[in-house]
Amino acid sequence: MLTKSSPISTQSNLFHSELFSQLDVKDPLIQLANTINWTVFDDAFEQHYSQDNGRPSKPIRLMVGLLLLKQLENLSDERVVLQFKRNPYYQYFCGYSNYMPGMPCNATELVHFRKRIGVKGFNLIFKMSVALHGKQAQESSVLIDTTVQEKTSLTPLMPNLPLKSSIALISWQSVMAFNNAEPMLKRLKTAALAFVTSAMLKSVPKQKALTRLRTIANKLIRELQRKLPQYLLFEIYQKHFLFYQRVLAQKPKDKNKIYSLHEPDVYVIAKGKDHKQYEYGNKVSIVSTKDTNIIVGVASHDKNIHDSKTLTVAISHANSNRNKPIKQAVCDRGYVGAKVVLGANIILPKKALKRDNRYQRDKKRKLCKRRAAIEPIIGHLKSDFRLSRNLLKGQVGDEINV
Structure with a gap:
């Protein structure tokens, strides 16, 4: 049975002080909690709950808030529930007006909630995060690159x-x-x-x-x-x-081999570097704005396809999260072969044309230099935001983790 999320009251209490009066109002978590429109999630996810029977559920704002904190702070399900008990800023972010000394829920309830809302629910959460940036996320030029999201499977050995x-x-x-x-x-x-x-x-x-x-x-x-x-x-x-x-x-030289029993969809991607020649997981596309470096689109690919064939899914997902369509996408040489995708011109580093004047050459060179800005973004996603190791199961887990 659905439990409605109660709005945080600003009225003072006679017997104890409110959380808001004891916390730093300039803290980023407090400001983010006051900016997000939490009623959007209540209206979208209430269809997944029964209205009149069953055990009362946890508030939707609590579950969505815990999932956001899990990604922001790079915590596991068990750790984010424990940190909620110890951190009053986490409790205010999840909709509590008074301090609660106990656990908000069991860690396995986050697993059930992820399965309940599915990929569409996480797309809604991602779209909300893009909308928080306003006009800064509406740039017509974007940067696109791919990386590998590794799974928690052992390095494949024949025995x-x-x-x-x-x-x-x-x-x-x-x-x-x-x-x-x-x-x-x-x-x-x-x-x-x-x-x-x-x-x-x-x-x-x-x-x-x-x-x-x-x-x-x-x-x-x-x-x-x-x-x-x-x-x-x-x-x-x-x-x-x-x-x-x-x-x-299967034999060592067969194609489409199975590398893991519990993750049969994992495939190998050649990295081409000395310290790590191969990575086992799935390919992921990242789309960020050119000037403000805001991630406006992501895509998980279930097959090891060429980078130029990933542009359609990546650009369409970015367009679905914005009000304005993408007009220009700057990529690296791995996207050779793509010219125009969904109305967006694909800019690749290549030799200047003879008919280009000095201004056009400098403009293309500046765009291609700017493309390198997406590399540290991917590095931060891997080191700080749980992209380096995917702990969720299956192809649905791949899309949710991205």
């Missing part, structure tokens, strides 16, 4: 996936009370130990141990398919078996 697949299949056998779960686990440990001990030796025993791991996993799949009832096999577990068979059959 990891067969080993983890076998462990998952053995756990199924244990749950279903099949007899050969323990002997298979013993064989699996022996094969895994053989691979570890042969890792420093020649490649022949190492490859032999890896083949043994795959053999055990395939045998587990065949036994489960033979012993499971037909209705369970085809209605529930068939897609899981097909997934594990694909993992075990």
